[in-house]
Amino acid sequence: MVVRGAPAIGISAAYGMVLAAKAAVDAGHSSACSKTMLVAVNAASELLAASRPTAVNLFWAIRRMNRVLEQLLPTLGEGSVQAAETFIKGFSAEAVAIHDEDLQNNLLMARHGAELISALAKDGQAQPIVTHCNTGSLATGGHGTALGVIRSLHEQQLVDLVYVDETRPWMQGARLTSWELQREGIPCALIVDSAAASMMARSPRQGWVIVGADRVAANGDVVNKIGTYGLAVQARYHGWKFMVVAPTSTFDPAVATGAEIEIEERPGSEIVQIGDSRFAAEGVRSINPVFDVTPAALIDYLVSERGVINRPRRDSIAELKLGVD
Ligand SMILES: CSC[C@@H](O)[C@@H](O)C(=O)COP(=O)(O)O
Numbered sequence: 001m002v003v004r005g006a007p008a009i010g011i012s013a014a015y016g017m018v019l020a021a022k023a024a025v026d027a028g029h030s031s032a033c034s035k036t037m038l039v040a041v042n043a044a045s046e047l048l049a050a051s052r053p054t055a056v057n058l059f060w061a062i063r064r065m066n067r068v069l070e071q072l073l074p075t076l077g078e079g080s081v082q083a084a085e086t087f088i089k090g091f092s093a094e095a096v097a098i099h100d101e102d103l104q105n106n107l108l109m110a111r112h113g114a115e116l117i118s119a120l121a122k123d124g125q126a127q128p129i130v131t132h133c134n135t136g137s138l139a140t141g142g143h144g145t146a147l148g149v150i151r152s153l154h155e156q157q158l159v160d161l162v163y164v165d166e167t168r169p170w171m172q173g174a175r176l177t178s179w180e181l182q183r184e185g186i187p188c189a190l191i192v193d194s195a196a197a198s199m200m201a202r203s204p205r206q207g208w209v210i211v212g213a214d215r216v217a218a219n220g221d222v223v224n225k226i227g228t229y230g231l232a233v234q235a236r237y238h239g240w241k242f243m244v245v246a247p248t249s250t251f252d253p254a255v256a257t258g259a260e261i262e263i264e265e266r267p268g269s270e271i272v273q274i275g276d277s278r279f280a281a282e283g284v285r286s287i288n289p290v291f292d293v294t295p296a297a298l299i300d301y302l303v304s305e306r307g308v309i310n311r312p313r314r315d316s317i318a319e320l321k322l323g324v325d
Pocket residue numbers: 003004005006007055132133134135136139140145146172211212213214224225290
């Protein structure tokens with residue numbers, strides 16, 4: 001949990017594989033043969049792949065790095081200093097490209113999402129927004145998914161107030177999102193997760209729930225931080241619009257529905273105490289799934305770098321023609 005947030009997890013895995021390659025070169029005193037390199041990078045990618053099960057960006061980035069590894073390995077031959085330098089340069093370039101592309105995609109998604117909301121805003125009125133977890137520069141290549149859209153809306157003076165779910169149990173909203181929003185001068189208020197429905201009910205205006213995603217299934221179901229599904233139900237009930245913002249590196253065309261996606265379960269210690277301070281009854285059983293599935297039917301808009309899909313469904317997602325590899 002030092003690095004968290006789907007795109008940031010993928011980017012870090014790519015850089016992690018580069019670090020493993022560099023270590024293999026250093027261990028061979030500035031050179032490495034193709035066999036040593038393969039063993040070292042494979043070991044690192046297996047370790048990285050085992051770090052978190054849900055965010056698909058992790059596996060997507062590892063696959064992408066492995067493809068480049070395959071192309072570059074023959075250039076190492078039996079190992080020379082010069083071949084090792086060229087190899088590391090090429091391998092690092094792919095990790096940097098993954099990082100740069102994510103940032104560019106964040107900027108595109110911010111534009112698509114904000115354009116849509118501004119087009120739908122009656123009389124250019126500023127919107128109340130609920131957001132969940134952390135989807136900003138701390139979770140991505142640098143601008144943010146949902147938070148990127150919120151930033152762009154703020155630039156157009158279209159943000160009335162962002163209600164920031166604290167995001168139990170790891171408090172990404174309280175610790176990270178509120179920090180990012182405050183730093184940018186975006187009006188925000190921290191709420192406990194269970195207050196979101198009341199905020200919607202008492203708001204004089206219907207607004208937006210804007211969240212990110214950790215994996216989008218082929219039918220448009222979205223897996224995101226636990227509590228997202230509840231927000232989608234509440235949004236539909238109160239007539240608020242529900243927007244998911246995720247780059248196509250978060251889409252997984254290999255899984256048919258959200259039910260097939262592994263949901264990370266974390267230790268109960270995260271919910272029976274805060275820091276070292278225990279407040280739950282001794283011995284109580286706890287269940288701590290940290291993601292949930294929001295059915296596609298509850299999603300009004302799915303924003304990727306390729307544009308906005310209204311009411312995502314299997315056919316509209318298939319039109320993106322994302323390869324299964
Ligand atoms: C950054 S985009 C969306 C998600 O990755 C984010 O909402 C989220 O669920 C992060 O979970 P985390 O457990 O903090 O890695």
